[in-house]
Amino acid sequence: MVSNKTIERLIIYKFILQKEIGNGTFIFSHKLAELTNFSPSQVRRDLMAVGYTGNQKNGYNIKELIECIKKFLDQPVPLNIVLVGVGNLGKALLRYYSALRPDYSIVACFDTDESKIGNFIHYSKCYTLADMPDVIKEKEARCGIITVPVDAAQKTADLLIDAGVTGIINFAPLRIKVPDTIYIEHIDLSAIVEKVAYFSR
Amino acid sequence: MVSNKTIERLIIYKFILQKEIGNGTFIFSHKLAELTNFSPSQVRRDLMAVGYTGNQKNGYNIKELIECIKKFLDQPVPLNIVLVGVGNLGKALLRYYSALRPDYSIVACFDTDESKIGNFIHYSKCYTLADMPDVIKEKEARCGIITVPVDAAQKTADLLIDAGVTGIINFAPLRIKVPDTIYIEHIDLSAIVEKVAYFSR
DNA sequence: GCCTGTGAAGCTATTCACAGCT
DNA sequence: AGCTGTGAATAGCTTCACAGGC
Numbered sequence: 001m002v003s004n005k006t007i008e009r010l011i012i013y014k015f016i017l018q019k020e021i022g023n024g025t026f027i028f029s030h031k032l033a034e035l036t037n038f039s040p041s042q043v044r045r046d047l048m049a050v051g052y053t054g055n056q057k058n059g060y061n062i063k064e065l066i067e068c069i070k071k072f073l074d075q076p077v078p079l080n081i082v083l084v085g086v087g088n089l090g091k092a093l094l095r096y097y098s099a100l101r102p103d104y105s106i107v108a109c110f111d112t113d114e115s116k117i118g119n120f121i122h123y124s125k126c127y128t129l130a131d132m133p134d135v136i137k138e139k140e141a142r143c144g145i146i147t148v149p150v151d152a153a154q155k156t157a158d159l160l161i162d163a164g165v166t167g168i169i170n171f172a173p174l175r176i177k178v179p180d181t182i183y184i185e186h187i188d189l190s191a192i193v194e195k196v197a198y199f200s201r
Numbered sequence: 202m203v204s205n206k207t208i209e210r211l212i213i214y215k216f217i218l219q220k221e222i223g224n225g226t227f228i229f230s231h232k233l234a235e236l237t238n239f240s241p242s243q244v245r246r247d248l249m250a251v252g253y254t255g256n257q258k259n260g261y262n263i264k265e266l267i268e269c270i271k272k273f274l275d276q277p278v279p280l281n282i283v284l285v286g287v288g289n290l291g292k293a294l295l296r297y298y299s300a301l302r303p304d305y306s307i308v309a310c311f312d313t314d315e316s317k318i319g320n321f322i323h324y325s326k327c328y329t330l331a332d333m334p335d336v337i338k339e340k341e342a343r344c345g346i347i348t349v350p351v352d353a354a355q356k357t358a359d360l361l362i363d364a365g366v367t368g369i370i371n372f373a374p375l376r377i378k379v380p381d382t383i384y385i386e387h388i389d390l391s392a393i394v395e396k397v398a399y400f401s402r
Numbered sequence: 403g404c405c406t407g408t409g410a411a412g413c414t415a416t417t418c419a420c421a422g423c424t
Numbered sequence: 425a426g427c428t429g430t431g432a433a434t435a436g437c438t439t440c441a442c443a444g445g446c
Contacts, residue, residue: 003414003415004396004400005414005415005416006415007396007399007400008392008396011392011395011396011399012376012389012392015374015375015391015392016375016376028426028427028428029427029428030427035376036376037376037378039416039417041416041417041418041419041430042415042416042417044428044429044430045415045416045417045429045430047428047429048429048430053428053429054427054428054429055423055424055427055428056422056423056424056426056427056428056429057423057424057426057427057428058427059427059428060428073395073398073399074399074402075395075398075399079394079398081394088292088293088296088297089293089297091289091293092289092290092292092293092294093293093390095289096289096290096390097390097391097394100391103391104391104394104398142398142401142402143394143397143398143401165401166401166402167397167398167400167401168397169393169394169397173216174216174217175213175217175236175237175238177238182401183397183400183401185393185396185397187388187393188213189294189297189298190216190298190301190304190305191209191212191213191216192370192386192388193280193282193298193305193344193370194212194274194276195205195208195209195212195386196344196368196369196370196384196386197274197276197280197305197343197344197368198208198212198274198275198276199205199208199368199384200343200344200366200367200368200383200384201275201343201367204436204437206436206437206438207437229404229405229406230405230406231405240438240439242408242438242439242440242441243437243438243439245406245407245408246407246408246437246438246439248406248407249407249408254406254407255405255406255407256405256406256445256446257404257405257406257407257444257445257446258404258405258406258445258446259405259446260405260406261406
């Protein structure tokens with residue numbers, strides 16, 4: 001079993017390594033550490049987890065390592081995502097993620113505002129909440145992004161889970177409760193600012 | 202010394218407690234734990250850190266506890282923030298944070314696009330990068346939000362730090378390097394999606 | 403009986419340090 | 425000489441479990 005933190009770093013290694021392909025065939029753990037601001041032993045530990053083994057003379061083969069991490073993360077591409085709450089943040093995320101196609105696709109979005117229903121917002125069609133079960137099933141979406149107002153967030157999560165979503169990214173400032181078969185990531189933008197305020201003194 | 206994790210939770214307690222003011226004068230650790238999805242002993246440990254002590258009969262006095270956490274976090278309100286990179290995400294954050302006034306203010310934003318300079322975007326005037334040192338000094342901004350393209354992010358951070366910022370929130374997908382007197386928080390939206398993809402299977 | 407406060411235990415994550423290889 | 429792979433040590437974080445109080 002690989003820890004949450006290691007997965008986080010593997011994703012970062014993958015991304016950083018992709019930009020290093022042009023700079024040589026091999027990379028040392030201390031170089032990858034420098035690029036990511038982790039420690040060299042941390043890097044080597046993490047690579048143990050994916051089972052990739054380098055060589056002592058040259059370090060790690062960049063392309064092979066990327067493939068190995070990809071295989072380990074085993075993303076059945078593309079990941080289909082839905083977004084609920086097409087406000088300002090929701091719209092910005094729709095555009096942000098539409099630029100990352102085809103790795104990830106927001107395949108649909110939902111809102112309660114009648115005037116938005118049926119519109120396409122950065123390639124994603126907007127549906128009513130009532131359509132959620134059907135749309136999620138049809139599009140095989142596994143991940144939901146919540147950008148609704150705080151009072152509607154828990155209800156939104158419940159709807160998403162009922163419709164079959166197993167991963168949630170919640171931008172509303174509360175700790176949504178989910179069964180432990182569901183993975184949830186909280187991104188509380190106001191709490192992040194407060195934290196930076198505290199530690200930046 | 203109080204840990205990063207504890208600070209994170211204190212901020213959450215503060216927020217949750219503010220919504221509980223109407224529901225009674227006192228709150229038990231297990232109730233606060235339920236609202237936040239942390240454990241009761243975690244809650245009690247964290248409150249030890251701020252030095253607030255409840256009573257065995259009623260638990261914690263909500264208003265007193267909020268005041269105590271606020272005092273502990275010691276935010277010299279308002280925190281002045283600047284944002285660099287007025288793209289889609291930048292604009293969405295400008296609007297998001299302008300709604301949280303007056304706790305936090307984005308007092309200025311910066312961009313390289315000439316057509317944006319001088320405009321007000323959700324109460325924040327847009328300046329050129331060259332104005333950054335003066336504006337940050339004049340507005341006494343201590344925190345910078347980076348929403349520029351990945352290739353410009355490190356240079357942007359360096360400029361912010363030179364201008365006197367001590368805390369950074371970085372939305373660009375790379376691990377910006379900063380001196381260890383500077384606090385930085387990385388929010389990599391594409392990495393977050395990958396992580397949820399991994400754990401939601 | 404049920405709460406808080408907290409030492410001690412348990413668990414997780416990171417770093418050290420070095421054997422083994424080239 | 426300088427790298428990787430990894431057992432062992434350390435550091436950091438969370439939970440247990442219970443004394444003491446209402």
